[in-house]
Amino acid sequence: MSASRRRKIPSRETAPRAPWLTEAVAALAEALRFERPADAVLSRFFRERPHLGQRDRGEIAERVYAVLRHRRSLETWAGRTNPRALLLAWLMRGEGWSLARLEPWLEKGERAWLAERKAAAPVLSRAERLDAPDWLIERLDAAYGPAETEALLAASNRPAPLDLRVNSWRTTREAVLARLQADGIDCAPTPFSPLGIRVQGKPALHAHPLFQEGMFEVQDEGSQLVTLLVAPRRGQTVVDFCAGAGGKTLQLAAALRNTGQVYAFDVSAGRLAKLKPRLVRSGLTNVQPMVLAHERDERLARLEGKADRVLVDAPCSGLGTLRRNPDLKWRQHPALIAELQEKQCAILAAAARLVRPGGRLVYVTCSLLPEENEAVLEAFLAQEPRFSLLDPLPLLFKAGVPEQIPRWESPTAEVLVDRFSPTVLRLAPHVHGTDGFFAAVLERGTSP
Ligand SMILES: C[S@@+](CC[C@H](N)C(=O)[O-])C[C@H]1O[C@@H](n2cnc3c(N)ncnc32)[C@H](O)[C@@H]1O
Numbered sequence: 001m002s003a004s005r006r007r008k009i010p011s012r013e014t015a016p017r018a019p020w021l022t023e024a025v026a027a028l029a030e031a032l033r034f035e036r037p038a039d040a041v042l043s044r045f046f047r048e049r050p051h052l053g054q055r056d057r058g059e060i061a062e063r064v065y066a067v068l069r070h071r072r073s074l075e076t077w078a079g080r081t082n083p084r085a086l087l088l089a090w091l092m093r094g095e096g097w098s099l100a101r102l103e104p105w106l107e108k109g110e111r112a113w114l115a116e117r118k119a120a121a122p123v124l125s126r127a128e129r130l131d132a133p134d135w136l137i138e139r140l141d142a143a144y145g146p147a148e149t150e151a152l153l154a155a156s157n158r159p160a161p162l163d164l165r166v167n168s169w170r171t172t173r174e175a176v177l178a179r180l181q182a183d184g185i186d187c188a189p190t191p192f193s194p195l196g197i198r199v200q201g202k203p204a205l206h207a208h209p210l211f212q213e214g215m216f217e218v219q220d221e222g223s224q225l226v227t228l229l230v231a232p233r234r235g236q237t238v239v240d241f242c243a244g245a246g247g248k249t250l251q252l253a254a255a256l257r258n259t260g261q262v263y264a265f266d267v268s269a270g271r272l273a274k275l276k277p278r279l280v281r282s283g284l285t286n287v288q289p290m291v292l293a294h295e296r297d298e299r300l301a302r303l304e305g306k307a308d309r310v311l312v313d314a315p316c317s318g319l320g321t322l323r324r325n326p327d328l329k330w331r332q333h334p335a336l337i338a339e340l341q342e343k344q345c346a347i348l349a350a351a352a353r354l355v356r357p358g359g360r361l362v363y364v365t366c367s368l369l370p371e372e373n374e375a376v377l378e379a380f381l382a383q384e385p386r387f388s389l390l391d392p393l394p395l396l397f398k399a400g401v402p403e404q405i406p407r408w409e410s411p412t413a414e415v416l417v418d419r420f421s422p423t424v425l426r427l428a429p430h431v432h433g434t435d436g437f438f439a440a441v442l443e444r445g446t447s448p
Pocket of ligand 1: 241242244247249294
């Protein structure tokens with residue numbers, strides 16, 4: 001057999017399983033158009049290709065997300081921007097595939113190009129190394145300083161773990177842990193949330209009987225922690241103003257132990273509809289979903305001044321969730337952030353009207369940009385002197401969060417961030433191992 005013929009029949013060890021590589025380029029091409037969120041792109045992509053098995057889907061999704069995370073550095077390294085080049089660059093640079101391993105899959109000219117890139121080993125600028133757009137780096141640098149920005153972005157460029165929240169109304173964390181472990185699932189308690197379980201790998205938990213029976217939901221530990229700040233008491237009236245598919249609604253309803261009432265509002269009927277099956281599984285009956293026309297919907301009037309707790313999990317850039325949604329850093333831009341800020345101010349003002357005297361309003365985003373957090377808070381407090389900030393940490397400790405939870409309050413470079421540092425909660429992947437979250441607890445004074 002000649003050498004060239006031998007090259008075309010790779011051994012089982014070195015042969016890439018061609019189906020996923022070819023399909024991965026197609027999926028990546030779709031995701032890199034940035035017309036829709038990457039998770040929506042992949043869901044549709046897989047729906048349209050039922051022939052792809054579980055393993056191939058995993059291989060494709062993993063590579064699409066990896067290229068989205070490292071797009072900027074890969075473009076520089078590859079000297080090309082097309083999806084196929086970026087995927088090959090990722091396999092070689094990110095996963096350490098050798099040219100010999102890639103060889104059976106390469107097209108004309110690609111071997112020479114990859115060999116040349118590997119030899120050239122381009123030097124990356126700071127922004128390329130951080131794999132983020134300039135505007136985002138600039139804003140984070142201004143808010144938190146360069147060192148903190150680098151640590152934050154590096155952690156944001158790694159995949160997130162799989163966190164679960166147990167349905168505390170129906171079961172305990174210990175019971176769920178014991179059952180999952182007995183079923184061979186590698187998992188442990190989350191370090192900070194008393195409701196959380198962190199799972200290693202990606203087991204198919206949606207098919208697990210405990211999931212079907214509503215004993216747990218998938219929810220990032222950071223999301224659990226900010227929801228703990230709402231801390232409703234039995235029998236109280238709680239409003240989840242931006243409930244979406246109800247991740248936090250379910251936690252609040254369970255915290256009320258199925259008493260009182262949780263109003264789950266959202267302007268998106270589609271998102272709220274996803275709450276319904278989750279509610280059925282959970283067994284909770286104290287939740288009332290309602291689709292709002294907008295934040296000033298006149299049907300809100302009957303709740304004015306009546307709610308004990310109002311949670312505003314505001315629509316935001318989502319830049320705290322880059323571990324799960326790396327495409328967001330390429331899809332967001334400053335003009336969108338400005339629009340979001342306006343919306344956040346309007347929603348917070350409208351939601352505040354529902355809080356009773358002595359009640360609490362909790363403002364949350366999954367962004368770490370001061371424009372969406374401290375600036376919104378500052379504008380709100382300037383207009384609403386009846387509200388004042390409560391220190392979130394004692395509230396977390398009371399909810400069972402260990403006092404050793406790290407603080408992320410300094411170093412800060414921007415006055416706005418500094419000013420609110422002791423009175424707001426900031427969670428970040430490089431400090432807490434959670435998604436990035438901002439939360440502020442505002443108490444309304446007791447005079448009407
Ligand atoms: C961050 S998401 C909520 C996520 C949800 N709380 C959870 O934990 O899964 C923000 C939500 O705000 C909703 N939203 C946008 N504008 C709104 C408005 N004016 N009033 C109420 N909800 C709004 C969006 O539809 C979106 O579902």
